[in-house]
Amino acid sequence: MTEPSIEYADVLVVGGGPVGLITALQLARNLPQASFTVKIIEKYPKSSQDQYGRAITLFPRSSEMLDQLGLAEALAQQCFACRETVNYDRHGKEFPGRGWSFMENMKDTKWDFALVLRQKYQEEIFRQALKSEGVELEAPWELKSVEVLEDVDQGGHRVIAGILHPETGVKRVVKCRYLIGADGGRSSVRRLMDIPFDGSSSEDQWVRVDGVIETDLPKPRTYCAIESPTHGNVLWAALDHGATRIGYAFTPERRKAYEVFDEEAAVKEAIASVKPFSLKFKQVDWWTVYVVGQRIARNFFSKDCVFLAGDACHTHSSGAAQGMNTGMHDAVNLGWKLSLVLQGLANPDLLHTYEAERLPNVQRLINYDKDISRLMTMQLPESWQGDPNADVNEVLGQVMAEAATFSSGLGIYYESDTYLNVVQSVSHSVIQPGQRAPDVTLQKPATFEATRLQTVTPNIARFYIVLFAGNVALTKEYLSAFTESIPQSHWLVDSKMPVSWISIFDGPGGPSAYETLSGMPCGRVFYDGDHSAHERYGVRADKGAVLVLRPDGWVGTVAELGSGGKAALERYFQRIFVFDAGLKL
Template structure:
């Protein structure tokens, strides 16, 4: 059948790949975009039943959970997860050695989600699909992408992409015309290959095995995140899973491979038992196992032709040594989701989309640099660039490297470089928390009821920016507050009820009967109290001065301003760089 005879469907965004990255991207777009004017389509080449295996990714670290919380997804994950706060590291004799392996997980503080949320991908995807369906989008499977044509004669923002898809069973083909296409289709991405995007990096000779099941053991702390320093199987991973299961992961060295003509489930069980010696291990049930080659690769471009994105494993692959694969993909999905939502609604300028690669690429490169060292050390090899003692114990060096990478691995230390665009430094000495850094989640109190709440609860990710006024001690900041309120009262984004910007004030000290009485006028946006000054203290803001923070939709700090008469103009300049803000002659009311 000629292309002209194929059924043609028009959508705003086609997402290829029904794993966590694709599902979270689709969910955000469906949640943020009006159904009456925008259409999202997501396809997966495997039938749902074929995808219901266990295995695959398991661990969500605190920053990823915070982002999912702001999307309204974390509570459902917490219902089923194994919340892992305990770690242990055992040497080859079975003695516990503190400070090695996964010890950094004990220091994942400064967050409500201060644990590793362990839930197998099978269950995660069920939650994400259900949430996406509530927003009116179903996963279409089995459909494979078989061709992509980018129409250069169509301006960016138009239906520029012609995607040919094929049903996995009937083999019937159809065409999807879309404005944007997101390739979240894994390490062997068809989208990446069809666009001829180089995938730089290499694969090693190392092979790793992962096996999940219900077990019996004499390991002292079986329901924890453990490492066992095996002389034959490297730094062995032991993770307590959801639903009472356990994952064992180990290096399958060339020497061990010689014993097997064929590596099957029986062999995986046998090697798992050997890997955890001197502890005993018995599998009562095997849910899943796999063997794979370790490598680190990164796509040269994450965004091409002004209309095609790569996300997750489609644009970066690495070992599972530091359990970062899915977390990194979630960061991709969240970063892309709000930006694409705003551009599709005409609320942001299209060049905002270029910040996706600008922000994500350096962080992926940081991960790969860590991963190269971690994956080698886990196979009892020193890092390639190692210049220290050639006889050093890889287990000891691994503990040091994982500790150094701890805030990055937890996600709480992931940052975006100042760029004079989205992360602008305008008052560097004003606070501890700087533009490009995560906005710490702090405890607050609501007015009147003094009900406790949290900053992230009050700043959900709905593709909305939040201008947060830390008002300090009103007795001392009242003149500055009055000056600021006067200068911002006529700004465009306050005149447009549809502008993707919301305002809130946080007052230091206990709440009174009325915020109006407290400041002698109408407050700036929604009101919250910082009763014991802990929020101001965490942000490093002097209560006698106050400060203004712009929080991005994804929970990173956009800019920080002094509380003075110049703040209004600086806010207008910040938002004006990437938002399509209407001007004061708008007939819409003040939000």
């Protein structure tokens, strides 16, 4: 028998869905191809990956993160941009304020809508972007074994992964420094690493059917909820390419009518679920029935070399449409951290913040999802202590409204700590460490062309030091600590370090930033002509502030202008970066 070939990689990503593709894409972009190797495998052939169905919705924060990776515009070209919602009671009358109504109040972002695009089309965009970075998805290849060499130091080729081509029987061995399991709810990585998957599955089942339809529903091209007395809180979602998704609870009473539940039965029940409205499927693209449950992996990072992301480390219902969004947050959080550690720029301790930051947010989602999934199946939450006869649809509306900023992603935050999200002794901004950095409109120098903060801070595994300079006539003395006392030889401006500077002046642009400051400003210059950026961040024009934006667009720390701010930056980055002989503090 031929011995399997042995090859080496810095990272092996298992799973070719959106989470695996986005993780691999970040690594491929940020790591020099001549020095690093990234591989990604998927056990299903491409024809299976291209099927319809699966996830459909990206909420604003996910779109922002993909925008900073240069992918959102391509998604927007094909998506259905959903800004309108409607809720119908059991009689077909509009009942405002329930269902998905929170989606109409997703503000403070350019991406103030639900970007609806089926996973099939999203994956195609991500695969092409990955290919342009020199990495191709290898399929079908299945992970069959994992061994971690305990006697090899962290950062070495500690992981031995055995993979198999299921069609040809060819075996390969990949020795890698890090293994990432993005291979779904039945994750081979999680199973082979013996990582417990805590939680449970319920007896509840839901059905989803996608296709092209005819209907008399008054507002069919919306995100719609129908309060059905027989099929729970029915999902009606307008999809890309003119299609529609219908989702309903498949209750035990309905299941009794079918010995075999097939496509014909799924369509029949979909038609019944939307009554009193009519529904006809001109074309069925995809359908599924699945069991509702919630589970969380015991560990997201194991043995200092194996990560889990997306459904591999957390599963839940599709009730709040958070599955792919949560996986995107995992991928983006992990991608830049691993990129910096692999290059030797950041301390390996940085990798432990992946689980520390993502796990609490996954737990928040699971708690919401447990309530939402029961309410959508016409049951009150298990923890419910109110009126036992309460209207489940009214309670669902309250829970969805409470979870609104979490669902949109704009309110997702990371807890303050002493490492990445560091609160300084004095606060100079209403936006605090661990919070999303709001996207604000800025003006470019000379042309006064409008741009946005997220446009000028792409996610390329670099931190951004943002000087909110305020009114320079009032803050020039404070600014001098940065414009005069940090020489080009200082590590904070050294080109070897993953740090970029941005200066934002409060007020209309002048003919020359140099003349405004009587010297060269720090980094790229932008103007805040209408004062909206300073106001959104709560920065006083006479005080200013300096913020560190993490590569993923969250605020790392906030400090005062002046010498104190300079010292705060040095303390902040000293924890994160590795300094060689030429880059000492």
